[in-house]
Amino acid sequence: MKKAKRYLLPLIFILSGAFLCAQTVNIKIIETSDVHGALVPYDLTNDLQTNSSLAQVHSYIVSQRIQQDQEVILLDNGDLIQGDPISYFYSFEDSSDTHVFADALNFMGYDAATIGNHDIETGHNVYDKFRREINFPWLAANAINVENDEPYFQPYTIIERKGVLIAVLGLITPSIPNWLPEKLWSGIEFEDMIETAEKWVAFIQEKEKPDLIIGLFHSGVDFTYNEESEDTYKNENASQLIAEQVPGFDVIFVGHDHSGWNFKIENEAGDSVLILGPLSRARTVAVADIQLEFDSISGRWKQKNISGEIVETKNYKPDDHFMSKFLLNLNIVKNYTETPLGQIMASVSSKESLFGPSEFVDLIHTAQLEITEADISFASPLSFNTTIDSGWIRVKDLFKLYHYENYLYTMSLTGEEVDNYLEYSFGSWFNEMKDSSDHLLIYKTNEDGSIKYSQRTGSPELEEIYYNYSSAAGINYTVDVSKPAGDRVNIVELSDGTPFDFDKTFKVAINSYRGSGGGGHLTRGAGISQDDLSERIVASTNRDIRYNLMQWIKEKKNIRPHLLGNWKIIPEEWWQKGKEKDYMLLFGNTSEPKQNNTEEPKR
Numbered sequence: 094m095k096k097a098k099r100y101l102l103p104l105i106f107i108l109s110g111a112f113l114c115a116q117t118v119n120i121k122i123i124e125t126s127d128v129h130g131a132l133v134p135y136d137l138t139n140d141l142q143t144n145s146s147l148a149q150v151h152s153y154i155v156s157q158r159i160q161q162d163q164e165v166i167l168l169d170n171g172d173l174i175q176g177d178p179i180s181y182f183y184s185f186e187d188s189s190d191t192h193v194f195a196d197a198l199n200f201m202g203y204d205a206a207t208i209g210n211h212d213i214e215t216g217h218n219v220y221d222k223f224r225r226e227i228n229f230p231w232l233a234a235n236a237i238n239v240e241n242d243e244p245y246f247q248p249y250t251i252i253e254r255k256g257v258l259i260a261v262l263g264l265i266t267p268s269i270p271n272w273l274p275e276k277l278w279s280g281i282e283f284e285d286m287i288e289t290a291e292k293w294v295a296f297i298q299e300k301e302k303p304d305l306i307i308g309l310f311h312s313g314v315d316f317t318y319n320e321e322s323e324d325t326y327k328n329e330n331a332s333q334l335i336a337e338q339v340p341g342f343d344v345i346f347v348g349h350d351h352s353g354w355n356f357k358i359e360n361e362a363g364d365s366v367l368i369l370g371p372l373s374r375a376r377t378v379a380v381a382d383i384q385l386e387f388d389s390i391s392g393r394w395k396q397k398n399i400s401g402e403i404v405e406t407k408n409y410k411p412d413d414h415f416m417s418k419f420l421l422n423l424n425i426v427k428n429y430t431e432t433p434l435g436q437i438m439a440s441v442s443s444k445e446s447l448f449g450p451s452e453f454v455d456l457i458h459t460a461q462l463e464i465t466e467a468d469i470s471f472a473s474p475l476s477f478n479t480t481i482d483s484g485w486i487r488v489k490d491l492f493k494l495y496h497y498e499n500y501l502y503t504m505s506l507t508g509e510e511v512d513n514y515l516e517y518s519f520g521s522w523f524n525e526m527k528d529s530s531d532h533l534l535i536y537k538t539n540e541d542g543s544i545k546y547s548q549r550t551g552s553p554e555l556e557e558i559y560y561n562y563s564s565a566a567g568i569n570y571t572v573d574v575s576k577p578a579g580d581r582v583n584i585v586e587l588s589d590g591t592p593f594d595f596d597k598t599f600k601v602a603i604n605s606y607r608g609s610g611g612g613g614h615l616t617r618g619a620g621i622s623q624d625d626l627s628e629r630i631v632a633s634t635n636r637d638i639r640y641n642l643m644q645w646i647k648e649k650k651n652i653r654p655h656l657l658g659n660w661k662i663i664p665e666e667w668w669q670k671g672k673e674k675d676y677m678l679l680f681g682n683t684s685e686p687k688q689n690n691t692e693e694p695k696r
Contacts, residue, residue, distance in 0.1 A: 117397065118255045119163040122307065122381040125150055126170030126348030127373040129211070130177025132197060133423050134411055137178040137430050138492040145376040148411035148419075151201050153378065153404060155412060164254035167202060168261065170348035171209020171311035174223060176374075178492055179426045184219045185640070186429065192219075193422050195226035200418060205250045207232045207263035209311040209348065214498055216277045232263020232309060235289035237282045245281050248293055251301055257385055257394050260303035262293050266312040266349055267327040271610040274500055275627065286312060286331040287338060294341040304385065304394040305343045308335065313350030314368065319613070333358065336366040343399065344381045346370065353377060353549070355401040369401045377403050430489035434646040437486040438653045443493075444680060446474035447559055448533060448672040449662050452654040457494065458566035459657070460645045461602035465503045465632070468587065469511060469567035470602040471614075473560050478680070486646060491639050498637040499604035504629045508595035510619040512584055515565055517618025520578030521557040526667050533574065533671030553678055561612040568593060569659045574667060588659050600631060604638060
């Protein structure tokens with residue numbers, strides 16, 4: 094008997110080794126990102142059915158989980174709880190119960206997520222509570238708690254599937270202090286993504302010895318965006334730079350830029366790294382298919398194949414269980430959005446705002462000046478193509494008028510800084526026209542000088558995103574498009590007839606995104622250092638501008654949109670001709686826009 098055991102044990106080890114050698118595991122990692130409140134396929138702002146939402150994502154997830162030959166991992170990459178009436182309502186109007194998106198992601202069985210800059214925009218009360226409510230780790234290794242120098246959020250997580258160890262490292266774009274008021278991210282410092290990735294990859298490899306390392310970065314691919322470069326410290330979009338410069342990653346999932354990515358690059362060690370990212374509002378999900386085989390000699394899992402796919406969710410019907418679970422939430426918020434605030438006596442369209450003075454933006458200017466009692470107002474169109482019809486103005490209309498949850502600042506600026514701010518704005522907005530046949534707007538161009546069209550939408554691409562088209566009220570001025578950028582603005586006087594003094598300090602109404610440096614109008618334009626911006630803030634609203642606009646309309650009861658008439662573009666004939674030409678290019682003969690910036694823009 095002892096002799097039989099002697100031969101049996103080696104045989105068992107040989108057979109188990111042979112089994113392990115042939116063992117293969119298929120792992121499918123699915124990423125959502127920049128969902129921006131798209132819980133169900135319904136546009137509460139415009140009362141329209143849509144064909145993308147987490148309800149469709151869940152249908153796709155269910156279809157993948159029932160397949161026996163693969164292990165599914167579900168990740169989210171941030172900017173989830175901002176951008177839609179339903180996310181706004183459960184973040185700010187009814188926050189007593191579990192956040193509806195915490196319920197949704199728990200229901201869907203997410204394994205991990207990274208927080209995004211727009212999630213931070215909701216403020217500590219919202220995102221700290223949300224983190225406690227979700228059943229999975231919320232990651233951001235480079236968001237550092239200043240009290241203990243440790244990550245404020247969990248830096249990484251380890252997910253195990255059939256013996257395979259998958260490390261997921263989360264990072265967030267470090268540019269948040271350039272966009273958001275400090276009170277929203279107080280106690281947190283955002284470190285450089287590349288340095289943080291180097292530190293944590295080494296730590297994870299030594300401590301966890303994972304079979305795969307996955308990057309989950311709320312940051313885009315184009316590291317040259319916003320005049321940055323590969324050498325820019327704390328680059329806003331450093332995902333590809335990390336893939337190239339920090340060996341160890343097998344897949345890097347990106348977000349923030351809403352662009353949709355599926356390509357491979359070779360890193361410094363000569364290894365291939367797959368970069369994936371979906372479009373916004375759950376229109377697509379990014380999928381990595383990874384096949385691993387166990388090597389009995391080394392005792393490690395080795396990659397056999399890795400590939401990426403972008404899946405369109407419109408091809409999947411909304412999941413019935415998901416819809417039934419969240420139907421009550423939809424109806425509650427629908428009733429909220431239908432709440433009348435007052436009456437608007439004429440329709441206003443955001444389209445006119447792209448080409449010059451408009452009743453749409455002047456409505457915002459008027460409200461900002463009255464709310465803050467400032468001397469001057471700066472404002473931009475935050476919607477590319479939307480209309481608020483005459484009649485009752487309701488809560489949903491305010492999401493058309495003001496898309497983001499910015500606060501309203503009053504800042505102190507000199508007359509010279511106001512002038513430089515406007516020169517910067519109009520320099521990136523309007524073309525230097527040679528005659529009346531020229532384009533009014535500045536477009537991206539190809540090497541041959543022709544207008545560049547988006548490969549995804551077939552639409553002409555503006556050089557600058559429309560929400561950076563900032564104009565002023567409270568002063569009378571002209572913009573001469575026949576002159577070069579930097580020499581176009583002529584401020585005549587304050588709108589009350591008072592002479593405009595370039596040396597005088599004025600109170601200026603401005604949103605918190607712009608006031609924190611967003612778009613560069615105050616930093617690159619007016620020449621104020623990033624560190625000095627907070628010193629210029631005289632006052633701030635306690636809640637977002639949209640909320641304050643609602644209260645302003647309630648108080649007014651009747652709103653009569655009109656052009657303030659405080660600025661114009663000259664030569665007027667050139668402006669009119671250029672406007673007509675570009676209107677046709679962007680909008681054609683219909684009300685439907687053709688331009689790719691109509692998609693949910695990143696900010």
